[in-house]
Amino acid sequence: MITIEEIRKEFPLLEGLNQDGCKLVYLDSAATTQKPRQVIEQLTNYYTTTNANIHRGTYDLAEKATRDFEKTRTQIQQFIHAEKPEEIIFVSGTTEAVNLVADSYVEPILNAGNEIVVSAMEHHSNLVPWQQLCLRKNAKMQVLPMNEQGEIRLEKLADLLSGKTKLVAVSHISNALGTINPVKEIVSIAHEYGVPVLVDGAQNAGHHRTDVVDLDCDFYAFSGHKMYGPTGTGILYGKEKWLEQMRPYRYGGEMVKAVRFEKSSFKELPHKFEAGTPNIAGVAGLQAAVAYIENLGIEYISEHSYALLNYATEKFLQIRGITIIGQAASKSGIISLTAKDIHPHDMSTFLNEYGIAVRAGHHCSLPVMEFFKIPGTTRISFGIYNTTKEIDYLVQCIEKAIKYFA
Amino acid sequence: MITIEEIRKEFPLLEGLNQDGCKLVYLDSAATTQKPRQVIEQLTNYYTTTNANIHRGTYDLAEKATRDFEKTRTQIQQFIHAEKPEEIIFVSGTTEAVNLVADSYVEPILNAGNEIVVSAMEHHSNLVPWQQLCLRKNAKMQVLPMNEQGEIRLEKLADLLSGKTKLVAVSHISNALGTINPVKEIVSIAHEYGVPVLVDGAQNAGHHRTDVVDLDCDFYAFSGHKMYGPTGTGILYGKEKWLEQMRPYRYGGEMVKAVRFEKSSFKELPHKFEAGTPNIAGVAGLQAAVAYIENLGIEYISEHSYALLNYATEKFLQIRGITIIGQAASKSGIISLTAKDIHPHDMSTFLNEYGIAVRAGHHCSLPVMEFFKIPGTTRISFGIYNTTKEIDYLVQCIEKAIKYFA
Amino acid sequence: MQHLDELYHSIIREHNKNPLNYFKNEDVTHKIEAYNPLCGDHFHLYFDMHDNRITNLSFHGYGCAVSKASASIFTEKMNGLTLDEALSLYERFYACAVEGKETGIKDFLPFQVASKFPGREKCASLTWESFKEYVDRLK
Amino acid sequence: MQHLDELYHSIIREHNKNPLNYFKNEDVTHKIEAYNPLCGDHFHLYFDMHDNRITNLSFHGYGCAVSKASASIFTEKMNGLTLDEALSLYERFYACAVEGKETGIKDFLPFQVASKFPGREKCASLTWESFKEYVDRLK
């Protein structure tokens, strides 16, 4: 069994020292994860051995670049247990994936009076696209509520669904609260009403098992940079039947078959959705990230996340003045908290002085903050490289902060 | 003065040997350039010392990542001589930049019966977005014609412009023919009619001086990967007055100010257009690419391109059976040719066996091929690392091919 | 800890814990909202203005130690000033808290440090900027 | 050069230079367009079909050496076959040119190599695939 020390050694940034000679305690993996050596080296490897534009190249280098790119598609298909590689669309991140579905799937079928259901705990990236689309189309965005624990009130879903509903958009895991949502149940209820479901998997992919066929979701969106991969990469999974009927998202090179000045015809899936030169090096890095995750084992990674969550939660509950925001029964390695009346920015500035990186604020989830009637939280989120020792140190420092600001 | 040998040493891929022990002769820089060591190392550097999500981070790492990201914006502003950093929008490439302008600037003002003017030599990425938008809006795409040399017929432009025209979209340099278009004159004529101009600068930026204020263009789009930078990066420059009035392109995190379920407000320029986590590492790499270019000097790079163009053109004119497609008076380092009745794919397959990478086909410019009544060309395009010796070798091999297929 | 103490200077911590003029007062001629959605800071500023002279300042709301202390000092320093005097004081605060310049005003000193902390550029100036924007619109 | 000669086998070069049945013939019962916009290859196939038997094949158009030779061999091999026989020959060609399998048909051999060359996967099968698609639609 690989030890946590061995894992940490794979992450060069965590091994480095900051200006005060301290190691960084990085507890902001929900914002972006650090990258293992394997991913970083893959980028260098790509640019020093393979770099060429893909598709239609008739020389060895372009052939290799194209083959690797398409192999990664298949690898990701298997990683999320999709049925076909054509159902995997390379995008720049979760935000683009959601916008793609909004523009190419929902926009053409959304009429005035129609509805889109989102949950009360969505990240702005899975909220604002739907809100703006509804405003433009005179449609209505319905909000699936949550309870005080930060759990979706599943029993309310059926009430919100009707023949007018065109999509349910829900996060697999809330980045603000850590709640793991009952996505499979949501899909099953929505499907009873014939409504497709988009799952924002940004906080799930690479951290817990992802099986789009088991979930039976219609779309699944995630970002490479939140699963140990490069920035500027992401995936939209879509069921073939939807992707087939969707219009292209962007127009340009690589996605067209024939072009006349009067009209064009478009390529088959998945290329229909991939206009222009993609982030080829990024995709190579994503390949290495998925290989890294599969090598460690997603079960192992997932267990580690739960272990840290439980350890930290227990510690925090013992500190007087700490309130954990989001106390769902099912949570991932993300803890949002408030400490007395200390402003999250004061807390994070204080912790930063001790070399601890946490996030402070609304975490791109303003409506969640409004629901809990708080302006923001201090958010601690874990990656595969975090240790219980780091949590002990964090707890000490938070206690110091409480004294300092008393 | 730096020698070409010293430059080549900076490009690891060109130093490597292929499976047959030969060095690669890479003549496909118009598709994508190779990357210097400085750019590749910058990616490693970013991920090992700086990696964090940007904006709103209250710890040192996030602060550094954000500062570097915004510094690159200013660097690029200066690189293309724009007036303000807010006019620089980070996108994933030229294709996305053009689509952004189509969606956010033109779409809302394009009515049935309106017109968009494109040139006859546009890349699909600066053609299909306009065509599809016109088809959707019952507007008309007008084509600014070219002559047999592959030069825009500037005298025809005024005839195509009227109160109905909403945009002129034209490439700075044709990737299929190498023609350098009289963009400044086009802008000046279009502005007489009050029509803004988008310039597709994919083949110009990083290869020749780019000065958007001197051109007075309204939008300028280019890709990082074609100017020695990383894949998945690109820039849209827009005049502030246009960007200000444009609606956002995508919705999500980082681009919103306040979000309620009912409505949202958006950030100021440039963030309004940058939804979600950007390609932060890619932008770091782009920074290194611009620094590399500026260090060599854009004049030097530009001269090198002309020198190779002239050398190669002269050689090709001496080979019986070779026809150069595109004989404009003003050309960049791109040569499209046909060799007798040898199909471009047969030619490029043949050259590949000799370790030469060239592109064969329509180069994402089908209407250009149609104009010249050819199914495709063999395209040779130069980067800063190419030498006259490589051209000599290429010429030899093309002569061999002509014999082989005779 | 020196670094931290520079930011959370005793002046800031004192004003944060015991802010001056910290109460709602709807009974004034002017009320300004100072809101930064990015960090959730949200204050209301209350004051009277008669013959271009500002009096009766108070504030209420939520913010970090720095923004709260800054609002507290704002209500203290602005009291009794004419509009022109207020604007010139704003300029001096701006020079100190945003541009990091020396201004000679002792109470402004701690805010000079604040702007150098990651992500804390806007805490010190929130109420001051809101005031400036409001007054500019009045003109 | 062995590598190249494997692809541009004498059979392919010969058929490319002197294609068989290379002429337009509008006077037939069936005409098929075989077009690959990505590389510009564009052929027309002409043939008669009576009582499910294919005769009088010819072709005309533009393509690379591989696609042209493949079309030439197509017109030669298909002549006189019934539709069922033609489809089973198509299967054998597919096995050879796309899947790289041995089929025992000597004339198909050079196409086995073609699919292994960068970006040349579809050259050999263009006319054959177009024929198959056309016939499938007939049924």
Ligand SMILES: Cc1ncc(COP(=O)(O)O)c(C=O)c1O
């Ligand atoms: C003139 C021109 N415009 C647009 C593009 C599209 O660029 P990208 O694929 O990087 O989006 C290219 C590159 O292929 C080009 O050469």
Ligand SMILES: Cc1ncc(COP(=O)(O)O)c(C=O)c1O
């Ligand atoms: C739940 C959730 N959805 C969407 C996003 C947006 O992802 P990206 O910024 O990579 O597009 C994030 C990350 O911030 C997230 O946590």
